[in-house]
Amino acid sequence: MSDVRIKRNVERLLNDLPAGVQLVAAAKTRKSDEIQQAVDAGVMIIGENYVQEAVAAINAVNGKVKWHFIGHLQKNKIKKAVEIFDLIETVDSIELAREINTRCSEIGKIMPVLIEINSARELRKYGVFPERVTELIRQIALLTNIKVRGLMTMGPVSCDPEEARPYFAETKKIFDEVKSKGVSDVEMKYLSMGMTDSYRVAIEEGANIVRIGTKIFGER
Numbered sequence: 191m192s193d194v195r196i197k198r199n200v201e202r203l204l205n206d207l208p209a210g211v212q213l214v215a216a217a218k219t220r221k222s223d224e225i226q227q228a229v230d231a232g233v234m235i236i237g238e239n240y241v242q243e244a245v246a247a248i249n250a251v252n253g254k255v256k257w258h259f260i261g262h263l264q265k266n267k268i269k270k271a272v273e274i275f276d277l278i279e280t281v282d283s284i285e286l287a288r289e290i291n292t293r294c295s296e297i298g299k300i301m302p303v304l305i306e307i308n309s310a311r312e313l314r315k316y317g318v319f320p321e322r323v324t325e326l327i328r329q330i331a332l333l334t335n336i337k338v339r340g341l342m343t344m345g346p347v348s349c350d351p352e353e354a355r356p357y358f359a360e361t362k363k364i365f366d367e368v369k370s371k372g373v374s375d376v377e378m379k380y381l382s383m384g385m386t387d388s389y390r391v392a393i394e395e396g397a398n399i400v401r402i403g404t405k406i407f408g409e410r
């Protein structure tokens with residue numbers, strides 16, 4: 191997509207988002223110069239689904255940006271991922287958390303993470319089921335080099351954002367419940383929900399991070 195369109199899209203989005211809602215530009219499959227245009231237009235967080243793509247983009251993009259991992263993290267990519275990302279949004283098992291913790295302790299880093307919830311309880315989808323979230327968070331809270339900072343959910347695969355609303359609402363409810371329990375070392379600060387089609391509904395239901403690709407960069 192042309193430079194001016196990306197710039198205009200970012201400016202419109204930033205104007206549209208209420209104060210306190212952070213924009214993550216979901217950059218999978220985009221070229222480094224497209225990502226650079228988004229950053230130049232005011233994007234402050236880039237979301238990457240693949241570690242290899244992220245390495246290339248981080249080397250190429252200039253500016254003060256943070257990098258969020260928003261894909262499914264494979265075991266053999268964790269070592270690299272903890273070196274390059276500022277936050278991992280997709281932790282959904284104690285095994286993954288332990289491996290992140292080990293790799294972080296090797297390099298003296300403390301990684302903020304979000305717990306990915308499979309709010310629509312879809313089979314073959316990543317994320318922990320709602321009823322298992324609290325237990326997972328309690329286990330992760332015991333690890334010294336990883337800090338839970340909130341929740342992330344994808345919602346169901348559907349074109350109609352209204353179909354996602356109950357799942358966003360349920361994720362917000364879990365967010366508030368965990369918060370009210372006050373698990374030590376856990377800070378429920380970020381709620382990452384909503385994409386191009388669903389971000390307005392997600393914000394209405396309490397999201398304070400939205401992950402948007404198509405509306406910034408065009409169709410993939």
Ligand SMILES: *Cc1c(COP(=O)(O)O)cnc(C)c1O
Nearest residue numbers: 216260385386401402403404405
């Ligand atoms: C691709 C992606 C997005 C953005 O999707 P769009 O519909 O292009 O806005 C958000 N979150 C995750 C995890 C993604 O993989």
